[in-house]
Amino acid sequence: MGPPGRLRWRYYSASPRACYHRGALPNDDCLLCRIASGRAGVPLLYEDDLVVAFDIPEGQPWRQAPVHFLVIPKEHIPSAREAEARHELALGRLVTAAAKVAKGMGISESGYRLASNTGDDAGQTEFHIHLHCLGGRKLGPKG
Ligand code: ZN
Numbered sequence: 001m002g003p004p005g006r007l008r009w010r011y012y013s014a015s016p017r018a019c020y021h022r023g024a025l026p027n028d029d030c031l032l033c034r035i036a037s038g039r040a041g042v043p044l045l046y047e048d049d050l051v052v053a054f055d056i057p058e059g060q061p062w063r064q065a066p067v068h069f070l071v072i073p074k075e076h077i078p079s080a081r082e083a084e085a086r087h088e089l090a091l092g093r094l095v096t097a098a099a100k101v102a103k104g105m106g107i108s109e110s111g112y113r114l115a116s117n118t119g120d121d122a123g124q125t126e127f128h129i130h131l132h133c134l135g136g137r138k139l140g141p142k143g
Contacts, residue, residue: 032128036074045069046101050090053101053133064143066136067105067112071098078127080118094131107135 034040036052046053053071056063073090077083083091095114102112112135117124 030076030126030128032070032072032126032130033076036072045104046071046097048093048097050074050093051097053097064132065134065139067102067107068132068134069098069101069105071101071131071133072128077129079124079129080116083129091129094129098131098133102133102135105135111135113139 028034031040035042035054038044042054044052044054051071051073053069056068056070071094073087073094075087075090077087077090098114099108102108112133115132115134116129
């Protein structure tokens with residue numbers, strides 16, 4: 001999701017919201033669990049019973065395109081390595097939810113990239129599986 005470090009989202013905690021988490025128990029040590037449960041105060045672009053989507057704020061250095069949002073399962077799944085058959089509904093929902101949000105953002109026709117990193121060689125820095133959706137400009141083969 002970007003450079004290492006746990007402070008980059010901290011400013012969000014200035015506006016905490018009530019917890020509306022309805023899925024598995026959130027993991028307090030995981031930033032993305034806190035976002036999924038609403039406890040990080042991050043505005044959500046989309047929410048259903050299994051997943052949420054949220055925007056990477058303008059001006060953040062790891063934002064890589066005019067449209068760049070993440071879709072994550074509410075359940076804590078560290079990465080594809082830990083995915084099991086029982087997660088298939090939530091993991092499939094990442095794609096269909098991303099498509100809905102992309103349509104809402106007006107990039108459905110122009111196109112977008114869905115990507116998920118697993119492990120160190122791929123640059124995964126948040127160990128709660130997440131699907132990046134990038135669009136709003138021509139994306140090259142490497143970004
Ligand atoms: Zn988590």
